[in-house]
Every structure is written in structure tokens, then in C-alpha cells.
Amino acid sequence: MCRTVLHTIFLYLHILSAIGSIGPLFALIPMLKKMEVTEEADLSGFVQAFQYAINVIKHFGHVLVVSGIFLIILSGWTWTTSWIVLTIIGMMSSVFYLARAFKPTLKTFGTTDFNKANFIANLRKSTWLYIVILLIVLWLMVAKPNLW
Structure with a gap:
């Protein structure tokens, strides 16, 4: 397969995976609003949907990461280009944040540590912070700013 076709395939995979990695977060925002008015006993479906x-x-x-690596290799960009370095830092931050932001909060559901108001507030804060991180990374990938 020629380099141009491979680049196009990985570019589409990269775009679709970017949509898939940020899109569901926006669906969680109205779900959090519904969770506020739902009885505690009926929250399990929402929590499962959130985990999913x-x-x-x-x-x-x-x-997204794998297709991005192939795009860098195929495109001729260097790993030290400013927007690539910052994108990698942002992606690593998002992975670290995703693991630490949601899991501890979600684990409290159904335990004695569960407090509905705190639970929803923590999920809301984590969702918005993760959206901000991903939007910054998305901006870096699209704008490709030359910062150094």
C-alpha cells in the first residue's frame, strides 16, 4: 500500500477515535443532571452507563494514540516538534487523569462512603476537567502551533 493511502487510513482512524474519546463525555453532562433528581436506589443504571x-x-x-504514532511516522514530523511534545504530554495527562478521576468516585457507589451529592459533584468536576484537557490536546493536533 502506498504511503499516501496509509496516511489517509490512519488519519480517518485518528479523527474517528478523537470523536469517540471526547464525544461520550458530552453525553454524560445531561446524565449527571438526571442523576441529581433520581432516587439513590435507582442510580445503579446511571452509574453503569457512566462506567461504560x-x-x-x-x-x-x-x-487515538496508536493512529497518532503512525501518523507522525508517515508524515515526516519529528518527535521534538513543539505541538507533538505538548500533545504527548496532554495525552499522558489525560490517561493519568482518566484513571484517577473517575474510578475512585465510581467505586464509592453502593458502599458506606457513598454520598449522592458529593458523588455527582465529583463526577461533574472530573467530566469537565477531562473535557478541558482533551480540548487542549485537540487544539494542539488541529492548530499545530510552532511554540519553539
């Missing part, structure tokens, strides 16, 4: 969305985001993130 986080898993989808995580798997799309894997595709």
Missing part, C-alpha cells in the same frame, strides 16, 4: 462511557473513551483513546 468511561470504558468506551479509554478504548478510543488507545486507537
Whole structure:
């Protein structure tokens, strides 16, 4: 397969995985609003949906990273280009943040440590912070700023 075709395939995979890694987060925002008015006993479906969305985001993130690596190799960009370095830092931050932001909060559901108001507030804060991190990374990938 020629280099141009491979580049196009990986570019589409990269774009689709970027959509898949940020899109579900926006679906979680109205879900959090519904969780506020739902009785505590009826929250389990929402919590399962939230966990499922986080898993989808995580798997799309894997595709995003792999396709990004191939795009860098195929495109001729160097690993020391400013927007690539900052994108890698942002992606590593998002992976670290995803693992540490949602899991501890979600684990409290159904335990004696569970407090509905705190639970929803923590999920909301984590969702918005993760969206901000991913939007910064998305901006770096699209704008490709030359910062050094």
C-alpha cells in the first residue's frame, strides 16, 4: 500500500477515535443532571452507563494514540516538534487523569462512603476537567502551533 493511502487510513482512524474519546463525555453532562433528581436506589443504571462511557473513551483513546504514532511516522514530523511534545504530554495527562478521576468516585457507589451529592459533584468536576484537557490536546493536533 502506498504511503499516501496509509496516511489517509490512519488519519480517518485518528479523527474517528478523537470523536469517540471526547464525544461520550458530552453525553454524560445531561446524565449527571438526571442523576441529581433520581432516587439513590435507582442510580445503579446511571452509574453503569457512566462506567461504560468511561470504558468506551479509554478504548478510543488507545486507537487515538496508536493512529497518532503512525501518523507522525508517515508524515515526516519529528518527535521534538513543539505541538507533538505538548500533545504527548496532554495525552499522558489525560490517561493519568482518566484513571484517577473517575474510578475512585465510581467505586464509592453502593458502599458506606457513598454520598449522592458529593458523588455527582465529583463526577461533574472530573467530566469537565477531562473535557478541558482533551480540548487542549485537540487544539494542539488541529492548530499545530510552532511554540519553539
